[in-house]
Amino acid sequence: MDYTPYFSKNALRMKRSEIRELLKLVNQPDMISFAGGLPAPDVFPVEELREIVDEVLKEEGRKALQYSPTEGDPRLKEELIKLMAKEGISARPENILIVTASQQGLDLLGKIFIDRKDTVIMESPSYVGAIQAFNSYSANMETVDCDDDGMIPEALEDKLRFLFEKGIKPKFIYLIPDFQNPSGVTLSGERRQQILEIAEKYKMIVVEDTPYRQLRFEGKPEPPLKSLDKNGRVISLFTFSKIFLPGFRLGWIVAPEKIIEKLVMAKQSADLCTSAFVQAITYRYLKRGHLDSQIKKIVKEYREKRDLMLNMFEKYMPKLNGLKWTKPKGGLFLWVTLPSYMNSRELFVRAVEKKVAFVVGSAFHPHEKCENSFRVNFSYSSPKEIEEGAKRLARAIEEYEAEIKRKEFTVITP
Numbered sequence: 573m574d575y576t577p578y579f580s581k582n583a584l585r586m587k588r589s590e591i592r593e594l595l596k597l598v599n600q601p602d603m604i605s606f607a608g609g610l611p612a613p614d615v616f617p618v619e620e621l622r623e624i625v626d627e628v629l630k631e632e633g634r635k636a637l638q639y640s641p642t643e644g645d646p647r648l649k650e651e652l653i654k655l656m657a658k659e660g661i662s663a664r665p666e667n668i669l670i671v672t673a674s675q676q677g678l679d680l681l682g683k684i685f686i687d688r689k690d691t692v693i694m695e696s697p698s699y700v701g702a703i704q705a706f707n708s709y710s711a712n713m714e715t716v717d718c719d720d721d722g723m724i725p726e727a728l729e730d731k732l733r734f735l736f737e738k739g740i741k742p743k744f745i746y747l748i749p750d751f752q753n754p755s756g757v758t759l760s761g762e763r764r765q766q767i768l769e770i771a772e773k774y775k776m777i778v779v780e781d782t783p784y785r786q787l788r789f790e791g792k793p794e795p796p797l798k799s800l801d802k803n804g805r806v807i808s809l810f811t812f813s814k815i816f817l818p819g820f821r822l823g824w825i826v827a828p829e830k831i832i833e834k835l836v837m838a839k840q841s842a843d844l845c846t847s848a849f850v851q852a853i854t855y856r857y858l859k860r861g862h863l864d865s866q867i868k869k870i871v872k873e874y875r876e877k878r879d880l881m882l883n884m885f886e887k888y889m890p891k892l893n894g895l896k897w898t899k900p901k902g903g904l905f906l907w908v909t910l911p912s913y914m915n916s917r918e919l920f921v922r923a924v925e926k927k928v929a930f931v932v933g934s935a936f937h938p939h940e941k942c943e944n945s946f947r948v949n950f951s952y953s954s955p956k957e958i959e960e961g962a963k964r965l966a967r968a969i970e971e972y973e974a975e976i977k978r979k980e981f982t983v984i985t986p
Contacts, residue, residue, distance in 0.1 A: 581688075586708050600927070604961035606948035607929045609753065609904055611818055612877075615870050620862055621853065628852045640848035642840050643832075644670025644824070648851045651858040652810075652824055659785075660799035661808070666829045669836060670846050674783055674811035674823040676839075678705040681744075681779060681807065683838045684831075686711045691742040693731060695723050697907070697936035697945070699753045699781065702746055706938075713938035714742065720898070722759030723747055725766040732774045744777040744807075749797060750785040751903025754936045754947035758901060761794045768797065771805050781809045786867050788902040789875040804828040812854065814904065815867050820850045874904065874951050877958060881906065881950040884962035890970045897948075904951040907933075909944060910969070916946040919972050928964035 576584070628636050643649075649665045656663055671677045678701060686692065686709040694702065696715035706713055714735065717727045728745070735742060745767070749759035759767075771778050780797040798808040811823035825835060839845075857863065878900065885897055885906075894911035908930075910916060916932040923929060933945030953961060 582708055582710055585710055587704065603924075603927045603929060604953060604957045604964065605929045606950070606953065606961055606965075607931050608952060609949055610952040611814055611870070611904075612873060612951050615866075615873055616817060617857075617862065617866055620857070624853050624856045624860075627856065628849065632852060636849045636852040638848060640845045640851065642669075642836050642845050644668065644846065645848065645851040645855060648855040648858070649824075651855055655858065655863070656798075656810075656826070659793075659796050661796055661826065663826050667826055667832060669825045669827075669832050669839065670851060671823050671825055671839065672843060672846050673813055673818075673821045674781060674809040674825075675701050675705070676842070677809045677823060677825045678702050678781070679708070680825075680835050680838045680842065682706050682709040682711065683842075684834045685743045685777075691735060691740050692744055692746055693728070693742050694746045694938070695748070695752065697754050697933060697942050698746070698938075699748060700931075700935050702781065703936070703938050706746075711743075715937065715939070718752075718755065718757065720757055722749065722752065722757050722763055723767065725763055725770060728767060729770050729773075732770065732776070736774065742776065744779050745771060746779045746781065748781045748783075749794070750782055751787065751900050751905075753784070753903070754905055754931070754933075755907040756898045756900030756903050756905045757907075758794060764794060764797055764800060768800055768805070772803060776805065778806045779809065780806055783809075783811045783814050784903040786815050787871055787874060787904070789871060789878060791901045798826060807831060815870065816854070816857070816863065820847075820854065822846065822850055822854055871902075874902075877950045877953070877955065878906075880955055881948070881958050881962065884959050885966075888962050888966040890966060890973065892969070892973060895969070904949055906948045906950065908946050908948060910946075911973075912944055913976065914969075914972060915943050917943070919946070919968060922972050923965060923968040926964040926968050928961045928968065930965070 646665060648670065649668050652668060653663055682705050686706060688710040689712055691712045691714055692706055693714050693716060695718050703713065714731060716731050717724050749764065751758055778797060782796065796808065798806045807825065807827040809823065809825055812820060882899060889895060892911055897906050897908045900906065920932055930946045930948045933942030934940040936942060936947065950958060
């Protein structure tokens with residue numbers, strides 16, 4: 573039976589996550605995968621949680637295993653308020669919605685803001701999960717160029733001016749200011765202020781997605797956009813997936829109360845509530861002050877892995893004009909740019925043959941650009957795998973370069 577006529581237009585526009593599909597391809601013996609954005613499982617606080625889980629079941633099991641308020645556990649919210657206050661973010665419980673990780677937050681924002689063909693603005697490149705979420709609501713995604721200091725304010729204003737002249741007012745600006753996924757770059761402090769000034773000038777909402785912020789390896793942190801927001805224009809998404817546990821699927825949104833009210837309604841029709849059990853465990857974990865030591869543990873391991881990957885790239889990568897990679901000060905990713913005549917999809921096939929994988933750059937652009945770039949992750953692989961994976965990747969690039977030259981020689985030679 574052909575079910576196509578029964579699907580909604582939105583369903584027909586939906587696409588499978590390119591990263592998830594690639595992970596299926598690379599699930600082979602001896603494959604070294606730099607593809608996923610996976611935290612290292614050896615840093616999960618298993619022993620600390622074992623004791624807390626037992627306590628929750630003994631002391632509040634009947635309540636914790638029941639449905640909970642859509643807005644979230646009030647106790648957890650109070651701990652989140654304390655956590656955010658350390659970074660200059662002032663919030664009340666009414667400004668917070670607990671969600672099933674920040675990915676649900678992206679979907680809910682699409683649900684309450686985006687009508688078919690509405691425009692949203694994002695970085696180029698940008699997070700594939702955001703592209704997927706906004707695409708499911710039939711959004712028109714406009715991109716703004718970035719450099720080593722993040723989104724370029726002048727390019728953002730040019731884009732807004734162009735759209736406004738055509739009678740198009742975007743619904744919001746979406747960006748990842750800290751250790752951006754996929755590029756790893758951080759939006760400079762000066763640009764944060766400039767972007768907020770532009771948002772005020774054009775009466776825009778800014779959605780700040782910040783899953784990696786606490787994973788800083790060096791340098792001074794830039795202020796969260798929410799901490800600089802004076803006029804209620806910033807909506808911030810947070811998650812515990814990268815700083816605590818991805819398996820808990822726990823995050824939160826901070827926004828003006830009127831926006832939270834709409835998000836609560838949207839969440840009620842999606843899943844009623846986020847797990848009360850997970851919230852109760854996380855509340856106790858935060859209350860005991862475990863998160864700070866957990867983040868320090870993660871940062872130490874990821875810093876060592878980042879340094880190793882950068883060193884291995886410097887050691888093994890061929891010296892080609894145009895081949896370069898970012899040097900992030902935190903987070904989980906490097907962004908590799910190939911010479912302009914190379915295509916990361918073609919390289920991917922060669923890399924998989926050598927049992928190493930990455931995510932092609934076009935997955936991080938709504939219009940499938942960035943063809944000569946790709947993302948690599950350094951958090952998940954072991955040090956041994958990072959070195960061997962860098963060797964394999966370098967060989968794949970060398971052989972791809974040699975193949976291109978052979979083809980050029982064949983064409984030129986009579």
